[in-house]
Amino acid sequence: MPDVAEILARLGGVATAAELLRVVSPGVLKAAVQQGEVERLSRGVYGLSILGPDRLAAIAYDGVISYTSAAAAWGLPLLVRPEKPHVTVPAHRRPRPGRPAELHWAAVTPAERAVRLTCPLRTVLDCSRILPFGEALAVADAALAKGGLAADELRAGAQAMRGPGRPNAVRVAAEACTGADSFLESMLRSLLISAGVEGFEPQVVVSAGGISVRVDLGHRTARIALEAEGYEFHGSAAKFAADCRRYDDLVAAGWLVLRFTYQQVIGDPAWVVETVRKALNDRR
Secondary structure (H helix, E strand, O other): OOOOHHHHOOOOOEEEEEHHHOOOOOHHHHHHOOOOEEEEEEEOEOOOHHHOOOHHHHHHHOOOOOOHHHHOOOOOOOOOOOOOOOEOOOOOOOOOOOOOEEEEEEOOHHHHHHHHHOOHHHHHHHHHHHHHHHHHHHHHHHHHOOOOOOOOOHHHHHOOOOOOHHHHHHHHHOOOHHHHHHHOHHHHHHHHHHOOOOEEEEEEEEEOOOOOEEEEEEEEEOOOEEEEEEEOOOHHHHHHHHHHHHHHHHHHHEEEEEEEHHHHHOOOOHHHHHHHHHHHHHHH
């Protein structure tokens, strides 16, 4: 008896009923669905669960993965993963029942339909419509750092936007940079931008202790280094010692080092900003 799942796999994981019924009987196809081997995504369209909920939802609604779901697909950082897939369907498409999804209606290009995914530019702009400034900035920074999107392209795309979220997108595009090294660093920078604290640059290189030390955010005039400390452990005694020496070299070279954890940046942003402000005032 033909294996419907194997046939679907050979066809790329998704196929129409017409394609499948060329090699299996209606009864075999029905049995495969009832046994959970394959899924009926929409009328006359079947797929394998291995494709994942986002792609299956996009196929089911004949749309494309978009917004924060597309950001996850592109490997861009998110503070919170979406509970349901975000899917954009053509503007003229009527709503219809189907798999759990957050549906959006807008123009979909042939290129997007071919891969069932919005491009990096559209993904960043879409995220800027629905995410707070800091989270959207982290998505934009990462997209620029990956090299699949240029800063001038992002700024032009934001200026051309219409509808909800445009002001946030324009602001994100103006502040996004290629130098950011992590999600937490971008979130920390966004706090300073929003609070009007100026002068900090990402990934500043400082000459200290006869070596060059790179800091997450540096204020060259005040000689203050801000470090965004994620969940990662030092990993070994050698790495721990190297980190201690790095901070000691910065202090010996006249720099003030402030280290902020994930919990502080995300959970206590007002304290973080006030601490940086006080340090700036003291250094001046």
